[in-house]
Amino acid sequence: MTTLTIFFCGTGSTKFDTTHANYWDGELVSSLAARHTGREFAEWIVVDGPGTGNLQADELFVQNKDYGLSGTLFGKGWEENVQHAVNIIKGKCTWQRLRLTEAEYTRLKAAGIPIEDVKAEGSWFWRKYNYGERSITQQALQEQIIKTFRKDGVIPTQVNLVGWSRGGISCHMLANAMYNDAQLAHIPVNIFAIDPVPGIGNFQEHRVKLNRNVKEYVGFYARDERSKGFSCVIPQTAVGTRTHVFPMPGRHATLVGNASADGVSGPKALAEPGRIVRHFVETCLQRWGTPLAKTLKLNDADIKTHTDAMLRDAAKYKLMEKCSYTWFTELDEGERQVSLGSNGVRFSAVKGGIYAPQSGLATSLLDVGAYRHIY
Structure with a gap:
């Protein structure tokens, strides 16, 4: 049996944010992925968030493009x-990057690998370069x-999902995609979402409602966020799903390790919400079967x-x-206004x-x- 853990980064965040200047001890989702002790792709993956410049394009199992500002907005x-x-869950890609990029070509050439020289195509005015095939x-x-x-077998026996911001909403979307896929509908799913925010106009059912394949849902929500367009989602869960939601002081990024006084940038000042989350x-x-190294192991006194x-x-x-x-x-x-399923309510009304x-x-x-409920 295999437990697959998928880490969804938030908007503008990537797997490399373990050393991002805005997070005194690394952004939480990327840092968790980096501390998984299993085999990448077989037991875990990390997915960059929308608006990140498509740094993972060559590795995705589906063709994508750089959406630029529309990814962020x-x-x-x-x-x-x-x-x-x-596709990762199924272990089968539907697209492959067949041609070498310029960077790959240059790296292979520098290493002395015998590959064909670059080919120029077209006239000088609209010239393109073919760096060869992989x-x-x-x-x-x-x-x-x-x-x-x-x-x-290739299909995992359990899938654990972790996400922040639109990465949290991506957890909802993936759980629903699995539920609607005959090959994956039977797999139990657990979700840990950190201030899941879809952005304006993104409150469709598959983002705000969950089905019975989700066995446990844990969400932590930023009590002091007030940015326009940052209404968070507390999803409507199915009967039988263990559902836990908790408030936490701070802003949207405070919960994933931004310890600055304004929740944007600056020195470490308010680190406690990020530590607790x-x-x-x-x-x-770990309770769901994901192996991690260097965990905090806080006790009640801490x-x-x-x-x-x-x-x-x-x-x-x-x-x-x-x-x-x-x-x-x-x-x-x-109070912060939130979306309970697709209905707007006050934060404390949840x-x-x-x-x-x-x-x-x-x-x-x-x-x-x-917190005893989630130990």
């Missing part, structure tokens, strides 16, 4: 990211890794130390509500018997025992 490219993940594609190599290292995503992933610090810094978190990633802030009437704890997003920071 509207999430263009995430449908392809989800289809890539579906004898073995990246996709073919990755397919072979999957076939070799997945145990008891990291601890619980590590806890859940968590209380962090929550006490957040309570002392309440005024600093309150100031964050005046900041915006999009220049404008929501008319919040004192509670009730379907959640554990029932206090949901109204859970107090003083209630350290509330």
